[in-house]
Amino acid sequence: MSKKKEFENEKVEEVLKDEKVEEEKEEVEKDETLEDKMAKVEADLEDWKNAYARKNAEFQNFTKRKQNELEEFRKYASEKVILKVLESVDNLERGIAASVETKDFDSLVKGVEMTLSQMHGIMNAEGVEPIKAVGEEYDPYLHQAVMTENCEETDNDHIIMELQKGYKMKERVIRPSMVKVCKKQ
CATH class of the missing domain: 4.10.860 (DNA Excision Repair, Uvrb; Chain A)
Structure with a gap:
């Protein structure tokens, strides 16, 4: 072989060696980069876990505080x-x-x-008002019939007598009227 060819072969071998070294360097750098990335992901994951734990604790404390406030409100409402x-x-x-x-x-x-x-x-x-009873038609949502009587002067299912007043509070019955109702036979 000629010296020129030998020289060229040596140059090619050196270039190949340099490329091989570069490739190995890049692989090492990639491995380091992957390790760095993995460490960063693990650190981020730990941060997220800690943040979640703090938010969860804050929410539980908020829930307990609101429950205590509601109990206190009911106690003195x-x-x-x-x-x-x-x-x-x-x-x-x-x-x-x-x-x-x-x-x-x-x-x-x-x-x-x-x-x-x-x-x-x-x-x-x-907002509390009495429920009208005597002379009204019996309504099981407003009145509690405790007695019945056959009364010729009153229509059937109408209230003859109020035994205890009933009351509504803002349209909600809080105590029905106890009444005697006319039932014709």
Whole structure:
């Protein structure tokens, strides 16, 4: 072989070696890059897990706090109404005390009537109203029939007598009227 050919072959071999070295370098760099990427993904995953755990704990704390607030609200929900009723109780107690001292029955009746009027005012302010009963047609959603009677002057299934008043609060029945209903035979 000629020297030129040998020289060219050596150059080709060197180039091939250099390329091989470069390829090996790139593979090592790829391996490092994959390891780096894997480490980064694992770190991101750990960050996401921690963030999820924190958010989950925050949500559980929020839920418990809201549940406690709701229980507290329910516990004292009737406070405003009770304060209004206490005014009427105070008036009744004062009326009884005054009637004991004076032995005046008429004053006691007048005081009770005033207190009853005050109680009706409280009920109206809270949206409570009595259910109409006597003379009305029996409605099982509004009335509770506890007695029946054959009455010639009243139409069938109409209420003859109210035994206990019923009340609605803002269109919702809170206590049905206890009534006697006409049932013709």
